[in-house]
Amino acid sequence: MSTAQAxxxxxxxxxxxxxxxxxxxxAVFYLLPIxxxxxxxxxxxxxxxHTTPWQLPSMPTxxxxxxxxxxxxxxxxxSVLLVVPATLLxxxxxxLNGYVLSKWRFRxxxxxxxxxxxxxxxxxQSILLPLVLVLQxxxxxxxxxxxxxxxxxxxxxxTTLIFRNYYAAIPTEVIExxxxxxxxxxxxxxxxxxxxxxxxxxxxxIWQFTSIWNEFLFAVTLxxxxxxxxxxxxxxxxGSLLAHYEIQxxxxxxxxxxxxxxxxxxGRYFIRGLLAGALKG
Amino acid sequence: xxxxxxxxxxxxxxxxxxxxxxxxWDRLTPFLLIxxxxxxxxxxxxxFIGYTAFVxxxxxxxxxxxxxxxxxxxYTDLFGLPRFQADIQNTVQFTVLFLAGCILLGFGAxxxxxxxxxxxxxxxxxxxxxxxIAFVVTGTVWRWMLNPNFGINLLLDQLHLYFLESPWLADTxxxxxxxxxxxxxxxxxxxxxMFLAGLRAIPDELRxxxxxxGASEGRIFVRVILPLMRPITLSAVIILGHISLKxxxxxxxMTFGGPGFATDMPSLYMWVAVxxxxxxxxxxxxxxxxxxxxxxxxxxxxxxxxxxxxxR
Numbered sequence: 001m002s003t004a005q006a007x008x009x010x011x012x013x014x015x016x017x018x019x020x021x022x023x024x025x026x027a028v029f030y031l032l033p034i035x036x037x038x039x040x041x042x043x044x045x046x047x048x049x050h051t052t053p054w055q056l057p058s059m060p061t062x063x064x065x066x067x068x069x070x071x072x073x074x075x076x077x078x079s080v081l082l083v084v085p086a087t088l089l090x091x092x093x094x095x096l097n098g099y100v101l102s103k104w105r106f107r108x109x110x111x112x113x114x115x116x117x118x119x120x121x122x123x124x125q126s127i128l129l130p131l132v133l134v135l136q137x138x139x140x141x142x143x144x145x146x147x148x149x150x151x152x153x154x155x156x157x158x159t160t161l162i163f164r165n166y167y168a169a170i171p172t173e174v175i176e177x178x179x180x181x182x183x184x185x186x187x188x189x190x191x192x193x194x195x196x197x198x199x200x201x202x203x204x205x206i207w208q209f210t211s212i213w214n215e216f217l218f219a220v221t222l223x224x225x226x227x228x229x230x231x232x233x234x235x236x237x238x239g240s241l242l243a244h245y246e247i248q249x250x251x252x253x254x255x256x257x258x259x260x261x262x263x264x265x266x267g268r269y270f271i272r273g274l275l276a277g278a279l280k281g
Numbered sequence: 282x283x284x285x286x287x288x289x290x291x292x293x294x295x296x297x298x299x300x301x302x303x304x305x306w307d308r309l310t311p312f313l314l315i316x317x318x319x320x321x322x323x324x325x326x327x328x329f330i331g332y333t334a335f336v337x338x339x340x341x342x343x344x345x346x347x348x349x350x351x352x353x354x355x356y357t358d359l360f361g362l363p364r365f366q367a368d369i370q371n372t373v374q375f376t377v378l379f380l381a382g383c384i385l386l387g388f389g390a391x392x393x394x395x396x397x398x399x400x401x402x403x404x405x406x407x408x409x410x411x412x413x414i415a416f417v418v419t420g421t422v423w424r425w426m427l428n429p430n431f432g433i434n435l436l437l438d439q440l441h442l443y444f445l446e447s448p449w450l451a452d453t454x455x456x457x458x459x460x461x462x463x464x465x466x467x468x469x470x471x472x473x474x475m476f477l478a479g480l481r482a483i484p485d486e487l488r489x490x491x492x493x494x495g496a497s498e499g500r501i502f503v504r505v506i507l508p509l510m511r512p513i514t515l516s517a518v519i520i521l522g523h524i525s526l527k528x529x530x531x532x533x534x535m536t537f538g539g540p541g542f543a544t545d546m547p548s549l550y551m552w553v554a555v556x557x558x559x560x561x562x563x564x565x566x567x568x569x570x571x572x573x574x575x576x577x578x579x580x581x582x583x584x585x586x587x588x589x590x591x592x593r
């Protein structure tokens with residue numbers, strides 16, 4: 001499309017210069033915290049206490065990263081131990097549910113689906129007390145396994161939603177044909193649906209990975225200090241190293257890194273998960 | 282959202298009909314596949330909410346469960362507490378400002394990105410990346426940027442924009458605005474993505490037709506484009522509104538409700554009441570009030586979304 005056309009199409013008839021200027025201002029707003037985080041993380045403690053937070057480090061050092069990593073490494077590892085199984089399990093459950101709810105719709109399936117979906121919007125404060133009591137009773141309170149169970153259960157609504165919408169686009173003829181050939185419900189899933197589910201799995205895996213990695217309320221309520229995931233440990237870091245902003249920022253970068261890498265590599269799948277949450281796939 | 286057309290729906294019905302009559306394990310398989318999830322949600326969502334509702338009608342205080350009935354006194358007491366009154370006021374003020382910020386910035390960014398300029402993808406990615414990182418990370422960075430002695434104020438000094446300086450998180454009058462800024466930074470990209478998808482779905486013919494009728498660009502924007510954004514705005518208000526009512530991480534990290542109760546929220550007070558003060562009955566009552574607020578927003582939306590889906 002030519003420039004003239006593009007300009008004429010625009011609802012504001014704004015010149016491209018103004019559009020660019022505004023876009024740049026907005027971009028600066030979004031990038032400013034990242035700049036601060038990166039610049040500060042490479043400073044030494046003595047330089048951080050100066051009143052020059054916006055300047056580049058005069059003597060860049062990775063000392064803060066070393067300190068942050070020394071403190072956060074165990075919880076980083078906890079987060080990995082949490083996120084990998086929780087993500088895989090909830091994706092598998094969501095896929096099976098989505099298959100049933102889109103292709104084997106029973107009476108009341110819509111009601112069941114609505115009741116499942118409500119579970120993804122509730123404030124978790126409303127289930128937190130009984131959750132703690134039950135986890136204590138079954139001796140899963142305080143550690144990563146209990147947190148895995150929690151994330152798998154409360155991940156059911158969103159993973160089911162994404163897969164249900166994904167499978168709805170697959171023509172029923174395919175299933176009908178397999179049915180005539182004598183394939184079982186499970187056989188159709190294993191040999192037909194599962195092999196073509198990869199794009200759905202990518203969206204769900206990325207969404208769950210990011211959400212669970214970033215989650216804080218369950219993590220801070222259900223785990224004890226040596227089992228803390230990274231978000232809780234990062235919050236603790238700020239409390240124990242109050243003036244050491246360089247270590248806090250290095251820690252924040254460390255905690256943000258895995259989801260950021262995924263976003264940079266597979267961003268469009270992430271956005272699909274995001275929009276699915278608004279029930280507008 | 283992709284939905285089965287009426288034709289495929291009938292076919293599905295006939296598909297099911299084929300196995301009718303003869304009992305087979307295969308007919309049960311779909312139920313068996315979905316049963317674990319239904320049972321888990323029934324317990325972990327609905328039974329748990331029921332239990333919380335029950336606890337909110339007891340006097341339970343202290344570590345040992347005490348189910349002495351308190352009727353609705355937990356609720357009446359709650360609304361008399363200055364801290365909870367502050368919470369409700371904060372949550373409403375926060376939600377209004379947060380929604381306004383996200384929608385204005387998100388819509389503005391979406392309109393700019395819809396101008397078919399070079400580098401659209403780069404800008405889009407810059408606006409969206411905060412959504413991928415944790416509220417705890419956002420809080421950690423913004424807590425520092427909104428520290429009156431170190432952060433943004435020094436930058437404003439250098440730019441000679443003194444009138445924009447503020448005590449931010451250090452003052453009861455401005456702390457809530459600080460949290461709003463951080464929250465808008467994190468979530469406005471979500472609005473941008475929704476509005477951009479909406480703007481791009483508007484067929485060119487619609488604009489052309491309006492132009493042929495002699496409408497100015499400004500008029501087309503107000504009369505054609507804006508009305509088409511209404512359903513998206515509603516979705517955004519509801520999704521972001523319920524996130525706003527539930528906001529917890531950001532407040533914990535940035536202010537822990539302070540200074541005073543200037544940024545305290547029901548979500549945080551519930552947590553403090555139950556897990557710090559052992560006020561189980563009161564915490565449960567706060568949780569139920571919070572659930573009710575979210576349900577008032579979400580339930581009509583859920584029903585509306587699913588009805589729309591079946592109509593299409």
